[in-house]
Amino acid sequence: MTKQIAIISGSLRKASYSTRLAKVLAGLFPSGYNTELINIGDLPLYNQDYDTEGNPPEFYTSFREQIADKDAVVFVTPEYNRSVPAALKNALDVGSRPFGHSVWNGKPALVVSNSPGNLGGFGANHHLRQTLTLLNMPTVQQPEAYIGNVVNFLGENDDPSPDNKVYLQSLVNAFTGLVEQTAGKN
Ligand SMILES: Cc1cc2nc3c(=O)[nH]c(=O)nc-3n(C[C@H](O)[C@H](O)[C@H](O)COP(=O)(O)O)c2cc1C
Numbered sequence: 035m036t037k038q039i040a041i042i043s044g045s046l047r048k049a050s051y052s053t054r055l056a057k058v059l060a061g062l063f064p065s066g067y068n069t070e071l072i073n074i075g076d077l078p079l080y081n082q083d084y085d086t087e088g089n090p091p092e093f094y095t096s097f098r099e100q101i102a103d104k105d106a107v108v109f110v111t112p113e114y115n116r117s118v119p120a121a122l123k124n125a126l127d128v129g130s131r132p133f134g135h136s137v138w139n140g141k142p143a144l145v146v147s148n149s150p151g152n153l154g155g156f157g158a159n160h161h162l163r164q165t166l167t168l169l170n171m172p173t174v175q176q177p178e179a180y181i182g183n184v185v186n187f188l189g190e191n192d193d194p195s196p197d198n199k200v201y202l203q204s205l206v207n208a209f210t211g212l213v214e215q216t217a218g219k220n
Pocket residue numbers: 045046047049050051052053111112113114115116117148149150151153154155
């Protein structure tokens with residue numbers, strides 16, 4: 035059966051490098067995989083009252099359904115002040131509740147951080163990994179993905195150099211390997 039992969043960009047910006055990188059990664063999946071870029075920009079800030087009162091916003095429900103339908107999740111994120119952007123943390127929080135009904139539970143994950151700077155979003159990458167541990171998402175350990183100087187990395191027209199494509203393909207291959215390993219165990 036075709037595996038369904040959610041791809042989440044941590045940036046809401048129209049010209050986001052993260053979203054551009056996410057689209058390049060989507061194009062590297064083999065046959066048997068279907069990818070969908072999931073919008074997190076319309077999710078209201080998480081407020082537990084919505085769930086306690088049994089009246090969650092429409093966007094919470096549709097987002098939770100979209101993730102629940104997927105087999106695995108790719109996160110492509112910039113770094114904001116050495117952590118993940120609030121929009122991404124909010125999406126993780128929304129999907130994690132109501133308690134006991136987290137849509138993330140058991141889904142394999144790939145974390146790709148990036149930055150126009152040299153450090154490649156290392157801080158965001160590891161803050162995200164900390165949360166994914168609690169959410170019980172088995173996450174690709176190697177190769178790690180801290181993509182620095184992302185402007186050059188993407189190249190013109192989002193067509194990375196052959197070497198950079200080989201590297202991105204190695205990320206996708208490690209991820210699909212983990213997805214295959216985990217299949218049927220959730
Ligand atoms: C609020 C804010 C905080 C930022 N903090 C960092 C940071 O800690 N480390 C870093 O490498 N870049 C930082 N940047 C720069 C971002 O890496 C840069 O704006 C990047 O293009 C954002 O990702 P995007 O292109 O996917 O939107 C920050 C940008 C903003 C708006």
